[in-house]
Amino acid sequence: MKNAWTFVALLAAALAAGCATQKGFETPGLAFGCPVGDAKVSSMEDLVKLKVVMEGTRTTVVPTEMRCTKSSDLLKIDANLNNDSRSVKRISYKVRWIDREGMRAWEEEAWKPLLLYDNSNLTINAVAPTNKAADFRIILRSQE
Amino acid sequence: MNNVTFIRRFALLPLLAALALGAGCAHDRTRYGDAKGVETLTNEFGSTDLQMIAESMTRSMLQAPVIVSGNLPIVTVQDVKNRTSEYIDTRAITDSIRAELQKGGKVRFAVDAAAMNQQVEELKRQQSEYYAKEHAAEKGQMVGAQYRMDGNITSIVKQVKNAKDVYYKFNLQLWNVRNGLLEWSDEKEIRKTTTRG
Numbered sequence: 536m537k538n539a540w541t542f543v544a545l546l547a548a549a550l551a552a553g554c555a556t557q558k559g560f561e562t563p564g565l566a567f568g569c570p571v572g573d574a575k576v577s578s579m580e581d582l583v584k585l586k587v588v589m590e591g592t593r594t595t596v597v598p599t600e601m602r603c604t605k606s607s608d609l610l611k612i613d614a615n616l617n618n619d620s621r622s623v624k625r626i627s628y629k630v631r632w633i634d635r636e637g638m639r640a641w642e643e644e645a646w647k648p649l650l651l652y653d654n655s656n657l658t659i660n661a662v663a664p665t666n667k668a669a670d671f672r673i674i675l676r677s678q679e
Numbered sequence: 680m681n682n683v684t685f686i687r688r689f690a691l692l693p694l695l696a697a698l699a700l701g702a703g704c705a706h707d708r709t710r711y712g713d714a715k716g717v718e719t720l721t722n723e724f725g726s727t728d729l730q731m732i733a734e735s736m737t738r739s740m741l742q743a744p745v746i747v748s749g750n751l752p753i754v755t756v757q758d759v760k761n762r763t764s765e766y767i768d769t770r771a772i773t774d775s776i777r778a779e780l781q782k783g784g785k786v787r788f789a790v791d792a793a794a795m796n797q798q799v800e801e802l803k804r805q806q807s808e809y810y811a812k813e814h815a816a817e818k819g820q821m822v823g824a825q826y827r828m829d830g831n832i833t834s835i836v837k838q839v840k841n842a843k844d845v846y847y848k849f850n851l852q853l854w855n856v857r858n859g860l861l862e863w864s865d866e867k868e869i870r871k872t873t874t875r876g
Contacts, residue, residue: 607747627717645715645730662738665783678717 569603569612570670587614587673594626594677595619596651601673610663614673618651625650625678630661632668640668648678722845722873724767732849733775735867737783740776743853743863745826746785754780754853755789755824763834763847772849773828789824826862827854841875 559567559579566576569586576582583598600615610632618624627646634640641664651657663671718725745752756777759769770793780786790798798821805815830851837844846868853863 606742609741629715643715645727645734646713646717647731647734648717648719648727662742664738664741664779 567602591676608666612661616657631672633670634667635669722871732867736851737779739865745862753787753824754826756791757829760831844872
């Protein structure tokens with residue numbers, strides 16, 4: 536009987552531990568490896584909403600997934616862009632690097648043109664120019 | 680002068696005046712633009728290409744093991760060969776790469792071959808009788824580079840009646856001066872197509 540209770544307690548503890556850490560949110564302040572600070576991010580959609588900014592002419596191309604990591608103390612981003620329309624889309628993007636104090640960690644990047652085929656995905660990757668960059672925003676605009 | 684000739688001559692006057700006024704009104708308009716914006720005026724090598732290449736190469740080089748090691752490697756910049764059919768100031772590309780790397784503080788740059796004459800001239804000047812010996816830069820104190828950076832840019836141009844396609848490939852390498860080993864290399868490709876009509 537005592538063994539049965541121990542088994543139930545262990546099972547409950549294991550289940551609780553499993554629920555406590557959702558995949559991608561293991562480290563506090565990070566979501567899928569990307570810095571989120573105090574922002575309430577509980578899903579990939581929340582993360583994309585937090586990190587992507589549209590400027591100028593809006594585009595229908597949207598990031599669907601984003602992951603970050605540190606590569607030799609530099610922040611590295613992979614963002615998947617999706618064009619679900621039936622036509623080729625031309626957009627441009629840049630990354631705005633932000634330091635721990637919320638100031639610009641680097642000068643404004645050049646806009647980089649991209650072509651996305653119809654019904655396709657494209658992964659853009661960016662590496663921070665300096666280890667002072669602790670956060671980022673991906674800026675998108677249409678080039679149509 | 681008879682009446683008919685007079686009317687013919689002076690009937691042209693309003694037309695000429697209108698043309699002169701029109702030409703006067705069509706003045707040039709100058710405005711500042713976004714230096715970092717996407718430039719697609721022609722499909723020749725442009726500012727967007729230069730900026731994309733410099734950024735891509737710098738970010739890639741920052742992840743090279745010799746840079747990551749944190750020993751502040753000393754690099755000298757050599758020529759990037761222009762193997763395209765158009766004029767490209769490749770020095771502008773390497774200058775941008777050097778400026779961004781230097782700003783990142785992970786690399787130091789030694790004087791390159793192009794600036795060597797100026798460096799030697801300045802050393803000679805400081806060694807002249809006009810300078811106090813204790814403050815003058817001494818000869819024989821310059822530091823040689825551990826790595827040298829060189830590369831090339833090539834292009835493939837295809838043109839038909841109403842379309843022109845240009846493909847650029849920029850390649851950059853970092854060589855170990857002492858042992859001749861290639862420590863890092865990367866390339867950036869750009870395609871631009873112009874269609875008429």
